[in-house]
Amino acid sequence: MKIAPGVDLLGSASFDETVLFPPVSLEIDAGGWSCLLGPSGCGKTTILRLIAGLDTGAAFEGRISASDGAPIPDRVAYMAQTDLLMPWLDVLGNVTLGARLRGEAPDQDAARALVTRLGLEPHLHKRPSQLSGGQRQRVALARTLMEDRPIVLLDEPFSALDARTRADMQDLAAETLSGRTVLLVTHDPGEAARLGDRVFLLDEGGMMEAVPPATPTVRPVDDPNTLAFQARLLTALREGHQWKA
């Protein structure tokens, strides 16, 4: 894997005359997990797509740059909110899709090992229509983890999972993506409290940062500091932009 750069987004976005978010500053540290929370519709997915260089329909005024000055989009693995699985491919086919689209021979052994770690081995040759929502989400996660990219953008990657699987997948993603620059969009303050080296809250008033406990990630769910931070995030989300870090 190439060295993971930090990513900065500075700017505002709007649709015609409607401001989506005012000027914000999002500093995503190199090689760490940054979490982005905020109410539905505040622009979190738009921010991920802007960083990935994908179309958003929004007018963005500002700049998005990597700390090494090199272009960002071709170094990004992006897991969208919808799983975007190919209905005619089985689990293994979907997990190795990226390599085949690039005309490369997929690493079947690595794909099988990953699929096994994600608990999908019994479903290896099933198509997406034969899988549950949570299983489909794990296939999409596996496909993203197969892309050995230094910058990883995850849009609610664990949202369809049961509590136990969710915690397992958080651990696995943290381990697999060690050293990558990760931006995780989540609605779950507990998830941000476990995984976030930095935690940002976005709403129509702008961006705020909440400073997580100094303990390393992945933080234990039952650690009093993790729980206190989780509660603080929930309070902040409920209070909206009146809250100050």
Ligand SMILES: Nc1ncnc2c1ncn2[C@@H]1O[C@H](COP(=O)(O)OP(=O)(O)OP(=O)(O)O)[C@@H](O)[C@H]1O
């Ligand atoms: N082409 C468009 N024209 C006008 N508004 C749009 C357009 N595309 C998206 N929007 C609006 O932009 C807003 C931001 O969408 P975005 O998907 O970034 O939000 P989000 O914070 O990720 O929401 P969620 O948490 O529900 O996924 C939404 O209110 C959406 O309705």
